[in-house]
Amino acid sequence: MARTQLLVLAAVAIFSISSSACTSEKPTDKETTPVLSGPPGTTFPMPPLEARAELGWVLNDGKRATLADYRGKVLVLDFYATWCAPCRQSIPRLGALGQSYGLRGVQIVGLNVGGPDDRIKVADFAKELNIQYPLGFPDKALTDLFLSDNQTIPQTFVFTRDGRLVKRFIGYEEATGTELEKVIGETVNTRQ
Numbered sequence: 001m002a003r004t005q006l007l008v009l010a011a012v013a014i015f016s017i018s019s020s021a022c023t024s025e026k027p028t029d030k031e032t033t034p035v036l037s038g039p040p041g042t043t044f045p046m047p048p049l050e051a052r053a054e055l056g057w058v059l060n061d062g063k064r065a066t067l068a069d070y071r072g073k074v075l076v077l078d079f080y081a082t083w084c085a086p087c088r089q090s091i092p093r094l095g096a097l098g099q100s101y102g103l104r105g106v107q108i109v110g111l112n113v114g115g116p117d118d119r120i121k122v123a124d125f126a127k128e129l130n131i132q133y134p135l136g137f138p139d140k141a142l143t144d145l146f147l148s149d150n151q152t153i154p155q156t157f158v159f160t161r162d163g164r165l166v167k168r169f170i171g172y173e174e175a176t177g178t179e180l181e182k183v184i185g186e187t188v189n190t191r192q
Helices: 001-016 085-104 122-128 140-147 175-187
Strands: 057-059 064-066 072-080 106-112 135-138 157-159 163-171
Touching: 064 157, 072 085, 072 140, 085 106, 085 175, 135 140, 140 157, 157 175, 163 175
Parallel strands: 072 106, 106 135
Antiparallel strands: 057 064, 057 135, 072 157, 157 163
């Protein structure tokens, strides 16, 4: 009986650790994925939005959007895939934040990085999870810039109204949602 309980506890612990982030790459070390981190250590410097105005994505409806389109708004970019369990867990919180802060100038955009086979699933995914914010497919240059040092998803980036990166979140668990809400609230209330 005690051995069965120990095995169940071990299985639950392993599932909990592995379900806080998704990655398509095999881990190269035994460290857990950080929940929060600073700006990405990419090969490119993280630009203000106007410096890379051409970077963008194609929205689910086929229209093109760029980083520059969101100047003057607090922009929250969420990189996700439909098959990623932590991504699915983060979406209700992102939706609630969009509802709470939308009138105060916050725009959340979900960017699918699940690959070509995942693109065809996005419309059904949006219906299933009742996603009300825009969804799109990022340009390769945008993905290279934001995810070059770590492809773990979900990854969420919060930018000020003038395009400065405030915080990067890697993975998702309940504490991440709480911190994300705090960062968005502080960013909305900051006057540039």
